[in-house]
Amino acid sequence: MRVSERMKFDATRNRVNEARFFAMDTQDQAASGRKLRQVSDDPSGTVRVFRNRTRLENINQFRRTNDYVEGFLGKTEDSLRSITETVMRAKELAVQQSNGVWDAGSRNTVSFEIQQLAEQIVQLGNSTYGDRYIFGGFQTQQPPVAGDGHYGGDDGLIYVQLDEDSFRPINIPGRRIFEISVKDHGADVPLLKIVQDFKDSLQKNDLQGIYQASSRLDGALTQLAEMTASLGARRAGVRDAAERLDTLEEFSLKDNVSLESADPVTTALDMKRAETALSYTMNASAKVLGPTLMEFLK
Amino acid sequence: MPTGLQHLLNVGGESLGNSRLGIEVTGHNIANAQTPGFSRQRPDMEPNTPIGYGNIILGQGAKVARIARAHNEYLEEALRRETQNHGKAESFEHNMSRLQGYFNPDLTSTVRTRMDSFMNSLRDFANMPEEPAARINLLETANSFTASINLAHTNVVGLQNDISQELGVDCEVASQKLREIAGLNREILALQMGDNTRPHDLEDKRDLALAELSNLMDVQMYKDDRGLYTVRGAGGQLLVEGIFNSEIRLEYSSKGDQPQIVCTDFANTKTNPITDKIVGGKIAGMITVRDKYSQTVRNNLNEIAYKFGSKFNEIHRMGFGRAEFSESNGRNFFEGIDNPEFEPAQQITVATLIRQDTNSIASAMTPLTPGDNVIVNELLRITSEPMYSNGSATTAMFYDNFVASIGSATMTAKNELKASAVVKANVQTQKEQISGVSLDEEAANMLKYQHLFTASSKIITTADEMFKTVLDLKR
Numbered sequence: 001m002r003v004s005e006r007m008k009f010d011a012t013r014n015r016v017n018e019a020r021f022f023a024m025d026t027q028d029q030a031a032s033g034r035k036l037r038q039v040s041d042d043p044s045g046t047v048r049v050f051r052n053r054t055r056l057e058n059i060n061q062f063r064r065t066n067d068y069v070e071g072f073l074g075k076t077e078d079s080l081r082s083i084t085e086t087v088m089r090a091k092e093l094a095v096q097q098s099n100g101v102w103d104a105g106s107r108n109t110v111s112f113e114i115q116q117l118a119e120q121i122v123q124l125g126n127s128t129y130g131d132r133y134i135f136g137g138f139q140t141q142q143p144p145v146a147g148d149g150h151y152g153g154d155d156g157l158i159y160v161q162l163d164e165d166s167f168r169p170i171n172i173p174g175r176r177i178f179e180i181s182v183k184d185h186g187a188d189v190p191l192l193k194i195v196q197d198f199k200d201s202l203q204k205n206d207l208q209g210i211y212q213a214s215s216r217l218d219g220a221l222t223q224l225a226e227m228t229a230s231l232g233a234r235r236a237g238v239r240d241a242a243e244r245l246d247t248l249e250e251f252s253l254k255d256n257v258s259l260e261s262a263d264p265v266t267t268a269l270d271m272k273r274a275e276t277a278l279s280y281t282m283n284a285s286a287k288v289l290g291p292t293l294m295e296f297l298k
Numbered sequence: 299m300p301t302g303l304q305h306l307l308n309v310g311g312e313s314l315g316n317s318r319l320g321i322e323v324t325g326h327n328i329a330n331a332q333t334p335g336f337s338r339q340r341p342d343m344e345p346n347t348p349i350g351y352g353n354i355i356l357g358q359g360a361k362v363a364r365i366a367r368a369h370n371e372y373l374e375e376a377l378r379r380e381t382q383n384h385g386k387a388e389s390f391e392h393n394m395s396r397l398q399g400y401f402n403p404d405l406t407s408t409v410r411t412r413m414d415s416f417m418n419s420l421r422d423f424a425n426m427p428e429e430p431a432a433r434i435n436l437l438e439t440a441n442s443f444t445a446s447i448n449l450a451h452t453n454v455v456g457l458q459n460d461i462s463q464e465l466g467v468d469c470e471v472a473s474q475k476l477r478e479i480a481g482l483n484r485e486i487l488a489l490q491m492g493d494n495t496r497p498h499d500l501e502d503k504r505d506l507a508l509a510e511l512s513n514l515m516d517v518q519m520y521k522d523d524r525g526l527y528t529v530r531g532a533g534g535q536l537l538v539e540g541i542f543n544s545e546i547r548l549e550y551s552s553k554g555d556q557p558q559i560v561c562t563d564f565a566n567t568k569t570n571p572i573t574d575k576i577v578g579g580k581i582a583g584m585i586t587v588r589d590k591y592s593q594t595v596r597n598n599l600n601e602i603a604y605k606f607g608s609k610f611n612e613i614h615r616m617g618f619g620r621a622e623f624s625e626s627n628g629r630n631f632f633e634g635i636d637n638p639e640f641e642p643a644q645q646i647t648v649a650t651l652i653r654q655d656t657n658s659i660a661s662a663m664t665p666l667t668p669g670d671n672v673i674v675n676e677l678l679r680i681t682s683e684p685m686y687s688n689g690s691a692t693t694a695m696f697y698d699n700f701v702a703s704i705g706s707a708t709m710t711a712k713n714e715l716k717a718s719a720v721v722k723a724n725v726q727t728q729k730e731q732i733s734g735v736s737l738d739e740e741a742a743n744m745l746k747y748q749h750l751f752t753a754s755s756k757i758i759t760t761a762d763e764m765f766k767t768v769l770d771l772k773r
Binding site for chain 1: 739
């Protein structure tokens with residue numbers, strides 16, 4: 001086989017170039033610590049990385065939402081519990097005062113406590129969480145319980161997204177808390193009115209009124225229990241979603257590390273290989289390119 | 299007739315000339331050892347026709363019959379073919395790498411990441427639709443989102459324009475090569491006189507010009523009976539015939555379409571469009587990236603801007619805003635996407651009213667309900683709506699799919715480039731084995747002709763001495 005000058009030089013150039021490219025590539029990989037540097041390095045892997053990143057970004061957001069919802073539900077639960085306790089106290093007093101042993105004077109004294117309970121109900125009904133009235137449905141910017149006890153909010157359920165595919169309600173509209181349905185009355189009666197009627201009956205020493213208040217407060221307690229139960233369900237749903245986020249996050253992180261990161265041991269070995277290859281190529285080229293027959297013919 | 303000493307002098311003299319010619323050819327080879335396209339030459343010596351003297355036949359020395367060129371036409375053709383493949387693979391890989399660079403996994407400002415941020419600020423907004431800060435944040439991320447679509451579109455269009463400009467230059471180079479081949483055809487026609495006197499160096503130059511043209515586009519060459527090249531290309535277009543050549547140009551259209559490549563006739567009076575007919579060489583690689591891959595990306599970005607924006611607007615129009623906008627609806631969130639034909643990816647922005655007053659962002663399904671986030675939740679559901687590829691892909695999936703397909707094409711391109719480089723290098727080596735100059739060989743030749751020269755001069759001196767002896771006979 002004839003070996004021409006250009007062949008010699010071209011082959012050397014190609015070999016050195018190849019060794020250099022390999023060295024540069026491994027160096028780049030070692031310096032960046034990444035094996036996924038271009039889409040073409042792993043097209044389907046890139047897509048998975050994209051999706052995992054979106055997932056992780058969203059998980060951060062869902063966590064923030066979750067923190068907010070936890071606070072919102074916590075506040076709702078506190079308020080609802082206090083309302084329930086207030087109504088229970090009223091019911092307790094109603095049962096106590098419906099007993100014949102109490103006289104008008106003591107009933108009048110109890111009526112002051114009831115007045116305070118009534119004020120508490122209005123206060124608790126108008127609880128806020130971060131400038132939002134929690135019991136107003138969508139009407140979050142004005143107090144839902146008016147001075148006369150009528151519910152001024154609406155029935156709006158506020159849904160928020162807690163993970164990729166579920167939207168859950170976080171609020172309890174106050175209608176079923178502050179408007180109590182009673183058997184002997186066509187329309188619902190405001191909770192506040194029941195308490196205030198109770199107070200009036202105490203002041204008037206009206207035993208019949210006290211009986212009626214007692215039974216109506218029962219109705220109120222039933223509705224409050226229903227609301228507490230549905231609040232519990234909301235909290236459980238939120239916790240459930242939060243736990244799933246942890247599992248998903250771990251999976252997505254692991255997947256991305258395995259797709260994106262270069263293995264340090266492999267990279268180090270590759271570097272060493274590249275270094276050796278390059279210096280061998282250089283040495284060999286220096287020896288082969290030099291001598292021609294010209295130098296030996298004198 | 300007896301042979302004379304005169305004859306001996308002639309043989310020696312001719313041999314002296316032959317060996318000098320041998321050194322000259324060797325010198326020419328050494329001088330061109332690194333010249334691209336050069337084929338090594340060698341003097342073909344043959345004995346002169348012998349002459350009969352009585353009952354013997356006597357040789358008449360040697361002559362240089364021709365200077366031959368070490369050359370193989372079939373390898374030359376194979377090399378042209380591989381040069382075409384390699385040229386195409388190289389420009390395709392180069393431009394695909396640029397295109398995929400805009401969707402690099404390292405980037406944090408892509409349409410994909412900006413859409414995630416936009417959606418997450420929408421989720422924040424759903425948590426607190428009453429909160430002015432959430433609205434302002436939503437506006438900011440929406441602005442970044444539209445800006446990222448605009449930028450991606452600008453990048454792709456920029457790449458297409460860069461390619462067109464380079465195409466313009468390459469068309470000029472191709473025309474230059476066509477002129478060169480036609481010009482060399484003319485010179486060769488003028489110089490050659492029969493088979494033994496071919497102008498090898500001009501033929502080498504012509505082959506080189508043809509090889510360089512092959513790097514740009516697919517061409518076929520036919521040799522006519524005078525040894526002149528006829529070149530066809532781009533779907534059989536006649537590019538060179540004898541001393542005539544056509545021109546290749548890039549023509550810009552007024553309508554804003556991509557500029558097209560045309561080929562003129564020899565008289566330069568009419569043009570033929572050939573853009574789609576070039577299937578090999580650097581130009582074909584560039585056209586594929588410009589008109590197929592980049593254009594697909596551009597169309598897809600337009601589709602995303604149009605479909606996502608329109609769907610978003612459709613839902614947004616149903617909703618009511620905050621404060622002074624809490625009793626009115628029917629507002630668009632995005633602008634610039636009215637017509638899918640007018641590059642919506644370039645035009646899309648957040649609507650002016652939204653930018654002026656974030657209270658006009660709709661969140662509520664019913665008027666006068668500040669805590670209502672029904673519309674926001676509906677907007678969030680757009681991300682899971684399969685609006686693309688005949689209802690089989692969501693926005694993110696659609697985006698991912700086209701990025702992955704660019705990545706796969708680039709990966710294939712890189713592999714093809716490696717393969718075509720190896721094949722081309724192989725053919726080139728084969729060609730070099732035949733046509734290339736080896737300095738070792740030339741060194742030996744030089745010595746060979748030098749010795750021949752010395753020996754030939756000895757014949758002359760010997761003849762001279764013999765003359766002297768004869769002349770000295772008479773004293």
